[in-house]
Amino acid sequence: MASKELRTFTRDEVAQHNTEGDLWVIVDTKVYDLTKFRNLHPGGASVLLEEGVPGQDATEVFFSLHRYEVLERPQYKRLQVGVIQGEDAKVFPTINNGEISKVPYAEPTWLVEGYHSPYFTENHRRFQQAMRKFVDEYVYPDAQARELDGKRPSQFVVDKMAEVEMHAMRMGPGKHLRGRTLMGGLVKPEEFDYFHELIISQEITRCGARGYGDGINSGMVIGLPPVLNFGAPELKARVVPEVLGGKKFICLAISEAFAGSDVFGLQTTATKTEDGKHWIITGTKKWITNGTFADYFTVGCKTEDGFTVILVERGEGVETKPIKTSYSPAAGTAYVIFDNVKVPVENTLGEEGGGIFVMLSNFNHERWVMCCTSARGQRSIVEECLKWTSQRKAFGKPLHSQAVVRAKLAAMIARTESVQNWLENITYQMCNMSYREQANKLAGPIAFLKMYSTRSAQQTATDAVQIFGGRGITQTGMGRHIEHYHRTVPFDALLGGAEDVLADLGVRQAMRNMPKNARL
């Protein structure tokens, strides 16, 4: 409704509209006419006629039962007939408005007024502000809509991201950024570092839409590096601009029904044609993120020399089918069938038989990205829980007046802060190490951080459901983010290596570096 149509009323005037046939309420300082809506109200008509509601200020009861976003839906916005004279609104939406949340622990300390950070520069801060505005304006609304209808992320958003070179930036710092105008020129390609990339991952995660989060080019984050780092120049010249420009999509196709972490157990084969000019690829791949809409597949194959990674284009002999998982089809999770697919040998990525090296070279970065998103995901749950326990009353008091609820909040805050602080330390190491040094020195710490982060996230999801009760398992309403998070968070603990595999990797790395003469 345009503001000129809104009238002003005194609270006494509103109080006159207090019957079934003339039913107004005040929420914050907004006046709503619910007379016709009463019988359509999802919570029923009778609750709107209970004592303290008709003609009265129903702010407290409203916010104990509805999210702010209800008031912003066009069909409900229309119900507003006016505002209370001389009073300013006190309740504001606190997500999706491009701003920093004022809720304690809802933001990492570097974004909280009055706190300091040794890692983030003025440039990172400006970049974060631009990124938040971008996500809230373009990505968040699409994420909410696509998460519900299960469609892939809208091309409009992919194009917007390409305009500011976000796809390129998501590949991390490096040569591929040269000559690009990043975020409208806000950061120079040579200035772009892992903290900028951390900001991108964490801001996108704030959308709280896990399937969409993967749908919006996660396949590229894990599938393009082998092309960038190991592809032949002609192949790169063709594929990289299309993908970073958001015009074509790529995915990583390694895991199979037969094998996941055990790449030598894979059964997809690539055999050379007699003239040696082509590979013939046959086999299946499972749980391939973005696979349903990918144009390119970075495929792990069994070859004569062992394990080889080959880029396959969608075409004859390539079929993809959606897999239903616990998160939305927006991620495009696919079962992929390669049936005698003919691929030029020039599409080989790295050495024949050297596939393990191609894969390992990207594991650290991939797992570190997952740590960024896991850290931010659990922080959003902390914010939801702090708001809910403040606005929801039980036994006449806010939920946080119960010691047992406070204990849960304390544990989830402590976990979230420790994950973020450890992440920032590792990110700083990455900024100061060559790629090779990172592989040597950070594989263990990143594996531990990922294991710890996803365990911590799952505990936070469990605690949040206890705090929200039935709403924590309900897909609409107050607990919708909790339900979504609790349902989808186990996936984070699998991708990039299951928790136990990562924990073991970290310890084995440490043991390799044990001084031979160390004794108690």
Ligand code: HEM
């Ligand atoms: C502007 C006025 C209002 C609008 C637009 C509105 C709209 C809605 C909507 C959309 C829902 C479904 C929430 C969901 O997605 O699960 C709902 C549920 C509900 N509403 Fe309202 N409502 C309004 C005012 C009120 C008031 C004043 C009360 C006071 C008692 C109330 C009581 C309820 C209850 C009890 C539910 C069910 C909550 C649940 O299942 O957890 N509503 N309302």
